Amino acid sequence: MSDGALFLLGWGLAALALLLAWAWQQRTHDASAVDAVWAAVMGALALLHAALGSGDGARRLALALLGGAWAARLALHLLRDRVLGKPEDGRYRRLRAWFGARAGLGFFAYFQAQALAAAVFALPFLAVAQSPGRPPAAALAAAVALWALAVTGESLADRQLAAWRADPAQRGRSCRAGLWRYSRHPNYFCEWLHWFTYPLLAWGGPGVWLALLGPALMLATLLGVTGIPHTERQALASRGEDYRAYQRETSRFVPWFPRSTPRRDA
Template identity: 55%
Template sequence: MATVLLVFAFAAAMMALGWRWQRRHTNIGIVDVLWACGVGIAAAVAALLGEGAVVPRALLASLGAAWGLRLAAHLWQRVRSEPEDGRYRHLRAHWDGHQGRIFGFFQFQALLVVLFALPFVAVAANPRDDAWGWWLAAVAVWIGSVAGEAIADRQLARFRADPANRGRTCREGLWRYSRHPNYFFEWLHWFAYVLLAVGSPLWWLALSGPVVMFVFLRWISGIPFTEQQALRTRGDDYRAYQRSTPMLFPWFPSDDAPRTEEHSR
């Protein structure tokens, strides 16, 4: 409980500062940077305050913090160098720029930091110091998923940086096999903590990571927002991409449609 309260207090304060930043810069996108940073820090806090064995806690701190900081750094590069993401411009317009609602949105993200810290609490309570097979599997899942997400992010960034690709969708590399490969690997990454929690009395709590992440990505804030924005800006062009390319889980496209659209994270 102490870990959860500390994480919430930190996340709420951080999001309040982020809200002030967005008022000055008119860019709600900073909330994504702070969420990733907050979840990464939550992993380190849970590991520090946990009472489990040293090895799973050390792995939790290392893997969780590294994941969060990598994602935060990637998102910060976009926030500081690009105009406000179209999804957030639409949200700001929908709320008529009401700063009270925007503040509430930022504080809701603080609650999500706490929600996604629950798997870390499960790992930090793991008393086992001999589960090397599970731990190696966790590290393998973490490496594969974080590398996959980084590759997808880099492929999209390279595509978007080329002026010749303006108005076209990225179907290069991993984006040919999934409309959201970055989200797929983001979801996959949470299974690393399920494996690290094997043997913990709170093991079941670690399942909340992949379950909640899938729900948010698939139905709430990930894919729906991203695809609504793409449909607003690309229309029938993006609908063709939807018909030819799997939404989340990578698979071969149904045809070799021309690369005619731009896709954003």
């Protein structure tokens, strides 16, 4: 299947999945599930591209295993953390209030924008799946090692944050346990690191430059769009001076040693 046809097929399937999620949102008046659905769609696109791509079988098998497992873990985490038994996420409550009487149409457009984003974020999967020739053994080994490091780190950060939140003694305080001592967003850092898996899987093929779009897009999203800016606004609103102190002491993104002498964050 050609690159263009595979991209359009993936976009169409993402649009259908997000249409069903939008219909559920219309019934429940809770849009929080969109994040978990998006992660599940990404896993489905990894499997789709691996199955229908025309590239090397070893590359496609690695894509199916690594991309599918990453997305499954993320989708299940988001489902437990933000959806099951939880009120609607603050982002979506604010969007619902902003849309007002046009909330149905507004969320339809938002959910379909997420479908397009999924298709674009899946371009690194497409690059891997269409790359001919066996990948260099060193690149394949590096991809697996990096994936394991990133996904393990993200999972660990998620568990550490959940344990901190479950401790009544830490209520109102910013998490400084484990990886959170070295970065204010270690889960986001590990998520970004994970996206370098796909350029490594595409190494030696003509699509390696397209695969680099993954980490570039994820970095831009985390630093400037829906990741860190939203999370830090929420933290400042709920934890105030404690979070401001945490900002002064702790690296914003890349893990580093805490500052012994607080200074303005760069």
